[in-house]
Amino acid sequence: MNMSTVNTARLLITCEDRPGIVQAVSSFLYHQGANITALDQYATEAQGGRYFMRVEFELDHLSSRQDALIETFQKNVAERYNMTWRLSCVSDIKKVGILVSKVDHALLELLWRHARGSLPCEITQVISNHEDLRESVENFGIPFTVIPVNKDNKAEAYAQIDELMQGNDLLVLARYMQILSEDFVLKWPMKVINIHHSFLPAFVGANPYKQAYEKGVKLIGATAHYVTADLDQGPIIEQDVERVSHDYSVEQLRELGEDVERNVLARAVKWHLEDRIIVDGNKTVVFD
The missing domain is CATH 3.30.70.260 (ACT domain)
Structure with a gap:
């Protein structure tokens, strides 16, 4: 303390x-x-x-x-x-659990900031539906658990995740590529933060940066929000954008987009931990 x-x-x-x-x-x-x-x-x-x-x-x-x-x-x-x-x-340190799939940029940003003391919390564990990031997480001394999720076991998988995450004050979806069930979300009201690109509702689905490249977008960005039962419709906490040019490749768009995502998510999590957010209906007041 x-x-x-x-x-x-x-x-x-x-x-x-x-x-x-x-x-x-x-x-x-x-x-x-x-x-x-x-x-x-x-x-x-x-x-x-x-x-x-x-x-x-x-x-x-x-x-x-x-x-x-x-x-x-x-x-x-x-x-x-x-x-x-x-x-x-402030002395009551909040406990945070993280959900992730295979993409590591948002996860590693949180783990790095936490290791440097800039995220005032205890990260209790990371749960993934894939094995890929075990070594990266365990190198930070944080427990890593794999719970596979497929169309046949979603209810059982989310029940297991919910049980393992009990005791946490906040869950963070650091590019967790699964849609949480309504029952799961209702058990964690305004206690789950998600990050995604800001192309929504356009470019839904796989490879949004390729879709953005093909459409010639001039802005890319990211949105961090609380998760509700309405997919990607929860109260927005933080957003940011970067201007891009016609000569950016798909990989350059993705690299820049991931950089925005990692910073937007880290700010949103930090503001939650520092009690800077008041949710009012489907909006937030953020004292940053």
Whole structure:
């Protein structure tokens, strides 16, 4: 545990916008003896819209005071403003499981950043439907499990994956080339992040970069989003694009696209781990 964050907590709030919210939250923390180190807010309208807030603060003896803090905030502030809210302590390290198939660029970016300490989490294991990346994963000291998935065993395979992933706070699809079942997704609400190219809904299926090359695209990119039962329709967390030219080959398009994918996914995962994302319907508010 990093002693510099042992007394750090984050408060995420969603409610209808009303006068006095900032004062109520900051006054509550002040009277608890907390020091606010970061405060971000967003309102959808100048008057009467939806209000979102992220507060990071320091409070001595946080771990022993956490339960009382939650109870007191709910009674004195949250109920008054009908808030949807949660409190997280930075010292409670989130656990992350990764699903991958054969393509390694998104996976290796996460493992590398984690090894360097820039992803504040514990990566518990990697599960794949192929054997190909075992050595790459185990070189980082992370368990690797193969669970084959085919049209005849999907229910059993996803039940096994769900069982093995229990205890994780987040699942990341690092180019996992299988469509998760609706039952599986419903067990992990807003706890699964996926990455894919930003050509959708065009160029669906195999070899999208070849399709893009044949159509002469001028922009390629990537999208990271939460997974819902509606395929590739979940709330978007992060996107990025790169301009390309007519003289790019298919391989150059793929190389550049994979570079965008790895960075977009890493940012999305990091923001989730740092409690920077509030989901509101099928949209996200990201305090980056």
